[in-house]
Amino acid sequence: MVNDLGRKLAKLAFEERGADMLLVMREEHGNVVPAMVPKGEDLGDVRLDIPYQLITILENIYPWVSKGRIAIITRRCDEKALAELVKRKYVDDKRIVRIGLACSEDQIRRCRCEDPVPSKVDLGEPHAAAKGDELISRLEKMSQQERLEFWAGQFKKCNKCFGCTLNCPVCFCDDDCVLEDRTFVAEPSVPPGLSFHMIRSYHMIDKCIECGECERSCPAEIPLLTMRKLLAKDMKELFKFRPGDEKTVSPLNTTLEGEQLEDGCDEC
Amino acid sequence: MAEFSPTILAFCCNWCSYAGADLAGVSRLQMPPNIHIIRVMCSASVKPEYVLKAISGGVDGVLVLGCHIGDCHYMTGNHRTAKRMPLVQKVLKEVGIDEKRLRLDWVSASEGEKFQKVVTDFVDEVKQLGPNPMRGVKW
Amino acid sequence: MARVGVFVCHCGLNIASTVDIEKVVAYARGLPDVVVAEHNLYSCSEEGLSSIRKSIEKNKLDRVVVAACTPRTHEPLFRKTCELAGVNKYLFEFVNIREHCAWIHIKEPLSATDKAEKLIAMGVAKARLLEPQKETESSVIPTAVVIGGGLTGLTAAASLAAQGIDTHLIEREEKLGGVLGDVEVISPEFSKSGDLIGQLVKELKGSRHAKVHLGAKVVAVSGFIGNFEVTVEGKGKQEKIPAGAIILATGAQEFMPKGEYGFKEMPEVVTQLELERRLASGNVPRRAVFIQCVGSRQPGREYCSRICCNASLKNALRIVRTRPDSRVSIIHRDIMSYGTASERLYREASDRGVVFLRYGLERIPKVVRKKDGVVVEVYDETIDEMVDLDTDLVVLATPMVSREDARDLGKLLKVPLDKYGFFLEAHVKLRPVEFATDGVFIAGSARWPSSVTECMGQGLAAAAKASIPIRRGKVVVEAITASADPDRCAACGNCVIACPYEAIEIVEEHGKRYAKVNETKCKGCGTCVAACPNDAMQQRGFTSQQLSSMIDALIKSTEEET
C-alpha cells in the first residue's frame, strides 16, 4: 500500500519531472531497505527518516541500468555526492532527476551539519545549520599527545569491517580497496593500525562531502565524521577547496597555476 | 641514556635532489647519518601512502625532496607534490602526530650544500621532537 | 623465490675507510633471499665486473644488488654486466653507500656501517620484488639541431654536416661568430678569428647537409631522444624542425660592471671587449692599465672566468708589440695563464716591461680623475706600498657570465643550470658535454667560460656524441613507464588529470571503464601513481610494493637495532 508521502513523490518524480524510475528507502517486512521502483509500480511504504546514502546504491547499480531517467531523493549532502560522481563521469547528469529533501532539525544536529539545505527544496522544511561539532572543540583544546591518545584509543576499536568504505558515497574503488592489502597497511590485521585510518583520511580529503555515512556505519562508533570535518577545514584553509561541486577540480591533481610557493631558487 | 638517534626516510627525485645528494657526497659535506634515501623518478611519484605508512610504522621523520618549482624534469610534477604533502601533514596533525615529522623541500642538482643543510636541520628538528610516539603505541 | 646476490664495493679506500665492509657483507648474507654476498676492491673495474659476472652464473642469481657509488653514473655499467650474465638488466638494484654514506659520515664509521646495512636491507627488499622489463626501440630522426652560432656551434655544426648528417644551425643574431665577432686576434697563437670563423662558415655554406637559420629563436622543444621537435621562430615565420639530437652552444656574455671603477662615468674606462674593438680598428693606446677580476672571484660570483687573464696578456702584448713607447700594467689577484703557450705570453709580457701588480679584495684599486688624465691608485701587496699609475685607458677584465635568457632556454629543453646560470652537464668526468636528458648536449662557453681551443674541442665532442644515436638509427627507450591494472582501476580519472603529458585516457572495454597509459607519451614520472587512490597505477621499476618493502625493511632493521 502506498502511503501519502509515496503518492506525493510519485507525482513529483514521474509526472512532473519525467523520471522512469525512483530510488527510495522503503519498509519491507519490518526492515527499511533501498528499492528502485519503476514508473507505474506501487511505491510501497516510503521512508524518508532513515538517513541512508542512496548515492552509494546509485553508484553501484548505475552500470546495470542502461536506460531511463532515475529519480533520487537528494538531501544537500546527496547533492554534493552526486556532483562528485558526475564529475568523474560515473553517472550521466542528464539521466538523474533530483528531488530535494531538507533535513530535520534532529538530523542536522546528529550530523553536526553546516550545510543542510539542498539547492531546491521539494520535501521537508529548511532548518538552520548546526552550531558546530562539540568534539572538535574538545580536540582543539587537547595537547598533541592527548589527541594521539584519543584517536589511537578510537582506532583501536576498529575491527576492519570496511563499513566506512563500502557505504561511503564518494569512496570509489569498490572491489579492491588498498586498505585490504598489506602494501601500505602493514600492521597486524585487527585492529588495523593508524596507517589504515590516516590513509583513508587522506583519500577522502578532496572528496568527502560530510554526509556522516561512515560514522553511522561504524559498529565501533568511532567519530569518523569528526575526523572528516577536521580535514575538510584544513583543505579549505590550504587550498580554498570544498568537494561537492561538479565544476571544481581537486587541487591535488592540478598545477600551481601561478600560485607562488617560494620565492624561487635564487641559486638556479 | 644514549642520545636519541632518529630513523629518517628520505625520498629524492632522480634528477635534482638525488643528484644534489650525490654532489654533497662528492664534496665530502658531513652530515648526521640518520637519513636513508629512496630514489624515485620524481617527487610527484611519492605516494602519500608511503609517508603515512612509514610514520605509522615508527619511522621518526620523512623528508621529501624534489627539484625547485619550475625545474621539475617532468615540468609540473612537483606542483602536485607541493599540494599533496601539506595535506599529508594535516592528516598527521589531526591524529596527533607532529606535522613537522614530514618535511618537503627543494634541492637542485647543484645544491650539495643545501642538501647538507636540509638534512642537518631536519635531523635536529626530529631529535627535538623525540622518538615517533607510534613506536610506543602498543596495538 | 628470488636468488639475490649482494656485491659490496670497497671503492679502494673511498668506502672501506669508513664502512666496515666485512661486517656489512656478513649482515647482507643474513637478509631474506640473499644467496651470496661478496665484496670487491673496485666493483667497476674489469676484475670486479668479471667476478660479479662469474658469481651470478655460478650461484644462478636472478637479482643483483651492488652497494657502491651512485646509479646516476654507474648503473649502466652494472646493468650491462647483469645482461652479459644472462640476467635482465632491470633485475639490478643499486645501493649508494659512497656518496650517501661513506663520504658524508667520515668521522662516524660505526654509524656509517649501520646505515650501510640498512640501505642494503632496503635495496635487497626492493630487489626481491623487481621484475624483468622489456625495452622498446624507437627510431631516430637523422637530423641534428645546433642552437647558437658562435665558434662552438659552428664547429659542431660543421663537423656534423661533414659527417653527412643534416644539421640546422639556429642563431638569433643576424651574423655568425658570437663573441669572436668582436675579438680580432686569438691568443695564444695570435691567429685571426676572421680566418677561423670564415673557414667554418664557408664549410657550412658549401655543405648540402647544413642549413643556417639567422635571426631565429627557439620557442618550443618537445619530444625525446631520437624524436625531438624544435620550433624555431624568426622573420615572422615559424618552422618545426624534427630532430634526433640537440646541441646547445649559446655561449656566454661579458659582464658589465655597475658603477665600479668609474665605468660609464669616465670615457677612459672600458671593458675588455671594447678594447678588442678599438684594437681591431687600429686604435692602440699608449698607456693602459688592466684591472683583472672585476666582478669575479668575490661573494656572489665566486668563480674564475679563466679567459680574462689570457685576454689581458694578449692585448697587453698587442699594445707593447706595436708601440715601443707604451706603458702597460696589469693589476691582478692571481694570473691564470694556464697551459704552456699562455705561460709563454706571460713571460714575454714581463720581458717587454709590462708591470704586474697584485691586489687583494680588502684593498681594491681606485680609478681617479686627475687634470691630465686618469690615475689608478693601487696598493701593491708585494712592496707594501701605494702606487699611482697614470694612464690613458683603464681596461676592466670582467668575467663571462651566463646569457640573460639561459634559464628560459633551460626550461624549454628541460635541462638544469648551475647557480651561476651556466648549463650543468650530467657529469664532468663520466659524461662530459652531455646533459642528464638523453639526446641533448652542451658545449662551449654556455657550459663554462672557455677558450677558443676548448670551445672547439667541446664542439667536436658534442658533435661526435650527438652523431651516435643518429648513426645507430635507433634508441632504446627506458622501460620505466606507468601502467594501470584494469581490474583494480576504478576509473576515477585522478591520474588522467594529474599526468603532465596527457598520456592517460579512460577507455571502455567489455563494459568496464579503466585508465590506459599511452606508453610512447608516458615519460615515467609517476605523478599518476601517487594520484591513484586504489594502487591500480604502477610505475615499472618503482612499484608501490617495491618501495613499500623498502620502508618495511627500514622499519624492521631499526626495530632490530633497539
Ligand SMILES: Cc1cc2nc3c(=O)[nH]c(=O)nc-3n(C[C@H](O)[C@H](O)[C@H](O)COP(=O)(O)OP(=O)(O)OC[C@H]3O[C@@H](n4cnc5c(N)ncnc54)[C@H](O)[C@@H]3O)c2cc1C
Ligand atoms: C673579450 C674576450 C676576449 C677573448 N679572447 C680570447 C682569446 O684571445 N683566446 C681564446 O682562446 N679565447 C678568448 N675568448 C674566449 C672565447 O672567445 C669565447 O669563449 C668563445 O668564442 C665562445 O664561443 P661560443 O660559441 O661558446 O659562445 P658565443 O661566442 O657566445 O656564441 C654563442 C652564440 O649563440 C647565440 N645565441 C645565444 N642564445 C641564443 C638563443 N637562445 N638562440 C639562438 N642563438 C643564441 C649568440 O648570439 C652567439 O652568436 C675571449 C672572450 C672575450 C669575451
Ligand code: SF4
Ligand atoms: S608516469 Fe607520468 S608521464 Fe607516465 S602516465 Fe603517469 S603521469 Fe603520465
Ligand code: SF4
Ligand atoms: S587514478 Fe587509479 S583508480 Fe583512478 S582512474 Fe587512474 S588508475 Fe584508475
Ligand code: FES
Ligand atoms: S623530477 Fe625532481 S621533482 Fe619532479
